Amino acid sequence: MELRKTARKALKFGSLHLLFIAVCFIALVPIIYALAISFSGTTNLTGGIFAITDFTFDNYLHIFTELDFGTWLGNSLILSIATVLVTVIPSAFAAYAFATMSFRGKRVLLFLLLILNAFPQVLTMTALFALLRNTHLLNTRIALILVYSGSNSIFAFFNLKGYFASIPSSISEAATIDGATRPEILFKVVLPLARPAIIVTSILVFINCWNEYLFASTFLTGKDLYTLASGLYALQSNNLARNWPQFAAASLFISLPVLIVFFLMQRYMVSGLTAGGVKE
């Protein structure tokens, strides 16, 4: 009797394991496939994965020697860091005001920001293009930093507002009784307490910029201004037929930092996303 129970249990969990192994394999197929191809010594792979003969690390080396990978990496870093600064500072100020203060027009502004946050920015691309052209900002980094900051600031604002509101008001009140002014409370009490939320929000904004290809490839067309995302995008649209193993290597290399950050922050991602109500 005991034995039959154990056997039934083993069968149950055994089949669950088999099922999950199959599902995980299916879910990972594109990544496994790209990984396999990225080590292939044969370029121009008609015949796909079955045509891999040589094993080589050359594709990973070549993304640095044959492509302008270093320049792309630098551009991605400049744009993403600048956007984080231009986005998170105003968002943190505004989130503080909305979370802790009362003022006329607050509800209307909140309503408008929620609606604006729902609009896909890609639909204003024509208007942005015309505006940037008229202000002679096309093909400058400032243009892209501004465009990214506009959409990301609302996202960062809602992320931070949720967190600021969760800080007990008694802490600020105690500081007020001690004679602290508003700015002092913000800089000495609220911001230090909110450090985890600010870090997580900054990283999310950073990743959003790191992963953006469409505006980057439309507004920055000079080759020396390519980011990793727009460079990779250009690579597959121009150069791909010649070298798909190199594209696979570049793809995986670009994804690696994002993957690491994602799994480090997995817990925060989920709570941050539900609090902000947005997945960019």
Added chain:
Amino acid sequence: MKGTARNERKRRYENSAYFYVAAILLLVALIVVFPIGYTVYISLTNMNLYHWFDFEFIGIGNYIRAFSQANSEFLSSLGLTILWTIANMVLITLVSLVLAVLLNVKGFKGRNVYKTLLMFPWAVPSYVSILLWRIGIFNGEFGLLGDIARALGSDSFYILQSYWGAFFASLLVNVWLSYPFTMTMMDGALQSIDQSLYEAARLDGAGFWRTTFNVSLPEIVPIVAPSLLMTAFMQFKQFDVVYLLTLQKGAQTGAGLQTIITYAHTTAFESNNYGLSSAISTIIFMLIALLFSRFAYREAKEGRN
């Protein structure tokens, strides 16, 4: 008496708040609101490839064109977007629910390993994985599908070139991209269920299925409903999947698959008809504002403090 009333108002309304919100409002006004306004303005002009600078005001002509029979593409893309949203939501909900329930089978040891592996589609930058799907799997010459087709003795297989082929390929990729988020939400909700409910169900002699349908599901529905609603909205405005798989500039597969958002984009950046494109964008803005205002109103009211 009068003084306290004034103090009361002063306490409730703080003018310094405007100083804190000024920077973000300026940014949003400049980069988000102004371009939307400009889009509405362009939608009333004949701006296109031949009239980049010398465009004229033409009234609601572009709107009439968007809805006219001759240009049925907008209406068919609207229909496709609705079908796309429904199909995605059904599949995403089913896949993530089944996975989340199975991950939570009592006593199952592999839970954390499998959960982490199943998160990968979410963790990889989506434009990268969409391109990997396009080239690695769907490409007829050096993709996996082509390999399989050839191994089975048929010709190379170009799934992205037909309308429904492209639709199902895009659907597959989109479900693949989206299920980790909903699965995580459902898993979290399942974890939060009070264990005593399961004990009680077990004492009543309920098996796995009855427990799932009578305990787990009713408990998680209210928790995951908001994120499902949000996911549905994400599918409605999904752009990257259809665009990167079939519509990239210079690399269109000819499937003719268009959601309203890709249609607005290609009308501007392929056909260079900026006036018509802006009219479509404006219609989408109004749709979103209509769908979203109830939710936003409720949120704004609750978010009072």
